[in-house]
Amino acid sequence: MNRRDFLQTGAYSVGTAGLLGAGSSLPFARPVRAASPKHGGTIRIGQSGGAVSDSLDPASFASGPIVTAMLAVCNNLAEIDADGNAVPELAESFNPSADARVWTVPLRSEARFGDGRALTASDVIASFNHHRGADSTSGVKSLLAQITDIRADGPNTVVFELESGNADFPFIAADYHLVVMPANPDGSLNWQSGLGTGGYTLEEHDPGVIVRLKRRDDYWKAGRAWFDTAELLTINDLTARQSALLTGEVDVINSVDRHVLHLLESQPNLSLVEVTGTAHSAIPMFCDTPPFDDVNVRLALKHAIGRTELLEKILLGHGALGNDHPIAPANRFHAADLEQRTYDPDKARYHLKKAGHTRLELTLSAADAAGTGSVDLAVLFREHAAAVGIEIDLLHEPDDGYWTNVWLKKPFVLSYWNGRPTEDLMFSTVYAGDSEWNESHWRNDRFDTLLSAARTELNEDLRREMYREMQILCRDDGGTIVPMFLNYIDARNDKVAHGPVASDRFLDGWKLVERWWSAV
Structure with missing residues (x-):
């Protein structure tokens, strides 16, 4: 339809x-x-x-x-x-x-x-x-x-x-x-x-520790809410979370470390639940804060990250390359014809020079709370960027409170998005100039105009053209590096x-x- x-x-x-x-x-x-x-x-x-x-x-x-x-x-x-x-x-x-x-x-x-x-x-x-x-x-x-x-x-x-x-x-x-x-x-x-x-009542909430739920016998929705009770434990440490599954402390965990997939698969009582989607890692830069207010600095950093190596070493191939916009290859209006950005030290140096720099020193806030393998991603990014004269000092932030005290507060951080089911939702939530979650402080009048127009456009071909241009604007002017989809x-x-x-x-x-x- x-x-x-x-x-x-x-x-x-x-x-x-x-x-x-x-x-x-x-x-x-x-x-x-x-x-x-x-x-x-x-x-x-x-x-x-x-x-x-x-x-x-x-x-x-x-x-x-x-x-x-x-x-x-x-x-x-x-x-x-x-x-x-x-x-x-x-x-x-x-x-x-x-x-x-x-x-x-x-x-x-x-x-x-x-x-x-x-x-x-x-x-x-x-x-x-x-x-x-x-x-x-x-x-x-x-x-x-x-x-x-x-x-x-x-x-x-x-x-x-x-x-x-x-x-x-x-x-x-x-x-x-x-x-x-x-x-x-x-x-x-x-x-x-x-x-x-819903099918459950809240029995206990100890913030950052545990949430306990109890099933309602009068739930209106047929064929749902099967468990009598549910216990949701906060286990932010990845190793501890996987250990809890292996030892039987919990029945389900999210965000499995790809490096131990073989270990989990070898256990006869464990199974992976893996699906494709729109989740992606992101590295936002405040576009209203020097040096990120210069688009050439942003482009230098986008050319100074080795996406293929990140995909192979961080995701072990369980994902897709990102192109500095949040629309995944699985999305309906993904612009598959856009040239894939790759690690290009020469282009990175070119844009760095256009911004008036031969070298640049930056601080990047990182934490595993920003997604599995985020700190490893930051380490590899630092190595890639160092080869073009960009020195990145990694500030390892506490996992607890990362989304409250670091994200949206500091100008250069690691981020992560589960994505959204439509292009309009993803762009509106994070990339619109007036969004509360505009994590890069990026404002582009043309982008915002297209965003509004595409939302009401019923002609699919015209809408596709609009979303394609918006992906280009994010890639070439935006303040977020999107290295890969997970x-x-x-x-x-x-x-x-x-x-x-x-x-x-x-x-x-x-x-x-x-x-x-x-x-x-």
């Missing part, structure tokens, strides 16, 4: 199955255990990304066990399924106007919060408005700026009005920040309650089972608590 076709229908569900390689198993992954789903048991998850600063406030969500937990406690209006579709969740359907500017969303009447109260339109409105306020620092605030009005049409229908059409609106509604929680009487969001309409590699033991897994993030799109089941 093309975009013009779906605008002529009453409900909306966009498919990106082939684009994201959703749920695709790699050749060495063991077949999924053929156990039928059943209720019972406990799933124990060892996950990176947790911190003592973790909060139940969805405006603060970044990654880690608290996000995975709250995606089991709560629901969104839509979710991304194993085929890459944005499918209704709390919404019964998504009904766009002819120009995709007004979306009417009836809600599921059977959905109830953990305290028994029925979901209403006021809860959805509060959940969205929580991120839209003038004082909001939510990572999704700029993405929701396109919403001009949210109103109830009766107790069980919500109407969203946008400043202009957006064919991808259901994908926005699936963003993990936009979990639906109860509204207070004054219309604000009662996130402190920890209540949601496969998602999780690992599990034989005590848990699952069906096809989503590829929008690790751990089945962070939805494994709801989707997986006990195999014992």
Whole structure:
């Protein structure tokens, strides 16, 4: 179904199955255990990304066990399924106007919060408005700026009005920040309650340590929430996380070290869960801070990184080369015809000289919290850059609090993105000039103009041309080095089972608590 076709229908569900390689198993992954789903048991998850600063406030969500937990406690209006579709969740359907500017969303009447109260339109409105306020620092605030009005049409229908059409609106509604929680009487969001309409209730939250969940017997969604309980442990140290799986302390871990894949595969009770997706490493530079305010310095650094060596040594081939923009080869509008940037010391020296330098000294903040192998990536980058006269001093930052104290705070850091299911979401979240998560402080008027135009364009060919130009702008002017795209590699033991897994993030799109089941 093309975009013009779906605008002529009453409900909306966009498919990106082939684009994201959703749920695709790699050749060495063991077949999924053929156990039928059943209720019972406990799933124990060892996950990176947790911190003592973790909060139940969805405006603060970044990654880690608290996000995975709250995606089991709560629901969104839509979710991304194993085929890459944005499918209704709390919404019964998504009904766009002819120009995709007004979306009417009836809600599921059977959905109830953990305290028994029925979901209403006021809860959805509060959940969205929580991120839209003038004082909001939510990572999704700029993405929701396109919403001009949210109103109830009766107790069980919500109407969203946008400043202009957006064919991808259901994908926005699936963003993990936009979990639906109860509204207070004054219309604000009662996130402190920890209540949601999902299949689990929050029993314990010790920030940066553990989250415990308990299954609800009255969950409205059929065929989901199989485990009786779930335990999500923060295990930021990679070796400790893998050891916990090997010793049976946990059943599932995220972000497996590629160097020990053979070790895990040799264990008869362990299996890899590997899918392709849009995850990528990134090295943002503040474009409003010297020396990165000079595009030639940025280009020098982009030519001074050996991507092929990084892919081979860091990912062991489990990924794809990056081209300094965030649109993965699996994405629908990936510009495959663009010349691949390679390690080129001569071009790096040329741009360094154009910037008025023969040598350059920089400090790069690095931590394993920025993704598996990030510190090793930084070490190799330092070696590559040294050959062209760029001396990089590595500042090894603490993993705990990295996303709070370092990322968005320092001008030259390692970053990591799970990617987004659409080009518009990825660009809007990180590369738009006014984005709260514009990690490189890059502003380009042409890019922002194209971003707005592509969002409403229904002609696929014209939209492809726009996204191609945007990828070129990121590559040649932007403030972020994107050296490579990563496969998602999780690992599990034989005590848990699952069906096809989503590829929008690790751990089945962070939805494994709801989707997986006990195999014992």
